[in-house]
Amino acid sequence: MNSSRSSQFALPSITAVIGLPQVLPSRFTLPKFQLGQTVQWINVSPSGFGTIVGLVYANGVSVVADGYHYLVLIDHSCPSHSDCIADWAFEEDIDLIRSEVAA
Numbered sequence: 001m002n003s004s005r006s007s008q009f010a011l012p013s014i015t016a017v018i019g020l021p022q023v024l025p026s027r028f029t030l031p032k033f034q035l036g037q038t039v040q041w042i043n044v045s046p047s048g049f050g051t052i053v054g055l056v057y058a059n060g061v062s063v064v065a066d067g068y069h070y071l072v073l074i075d076h077s078c079p080s081h082s083d084c085i086a087d088w089a090f091e092e093d094i095d096l097i098r099s100e101v102a103a
Contacts (some may be wrong), residue, residue: 031068037096050074
């Protein structure tokens with residue numbers, strides 16, 4: 001493969017702000033969201049939105065939040081896309097976009 005061509009398509013790294021919990025639960029609940037679903041942040045103005053492309057069970061480094069964390073690929077039409085291409089979301093901080101709920 002041509003090395004100059006492959007460097008044109010290099011993806012930026014995404015730094016995780018999550019860590020492994022000290023103790024895993026004996027039973028896991030099902031995640032609220034699934035890969036490929038379109039979600040938006042709630043209680044944030046303007047609300048960011050995008051597609052879930054990753055899912056981990058972990059805890060937050062900046063806050064104590066054990067549970068599911070979703071990697072959301074920010075939609076190109078979202079105002080915050082110019083600031084970041086993806087972000088981690090706690091399960092409690094996102095919700096399905098209405099068209100996903102109706103489907």
